[in-house]
Amino acid sequence: MSFEGGSAVSSTLITFLLGLGIVFIGLIALIVIIKIMGAIMRAVGKKKPEPVSESKVPVAKAEPEGDLGEIKAAVAAALATMLGDSVKGIRIVSFRKLD
Numbered sequence: 439m440s441f442e443g444g445s446a447v448s449s450t451l452i453t454f455l456l457g458l459g460i461v462f463i464g465l466i467a468l469i470v471i472i473k474i475m476g477a478i479m480r481a482v483g484k485k486k487p488e489p490v491s492e493s494k495v496p497v498a499k500a501e502p503e504g505d506l507g508e509i510k511a512a513v514a515a516a517l518a519t520m521l522g523d524s525v526k527g528i529r530i531v532s533f534r535k536l537d
Contacts, residue, residue, distance in 0.1 A: 509533070 510530045518525045 506533075 463493050512534075514525050514528045514530055517523075521528075
């Protein structure tokens with residue numbers, strides 16, 4: 439099997455164009471699939487949620503769970519982690535409920 443100059447170039451060009459065409463067809467197919475999925479998700483998202491009856495609403499406890507000292511320790515540890523400081527450098531003076 440021998441290739442002549444013109445035959446090898448045309449074979450290479452055809453292979454290149456065929457590969458490029460397949461890639462772009464795949465990309466176009468992905469775009470179409472994503473647009474269809476987006477339309478489906480938008481249609482599903484527009485449905486109104488069912489109203490929740492009063493009996494299904496969980497009742498929140500007014501008092502925090504646990505000991506107040508444990509809560510202060512947890513808050514101080516969280517603040518120390520966020521600030522990159524030692525827990526000993528943080529003093530919590532008071533807690534109050536925000537509305």
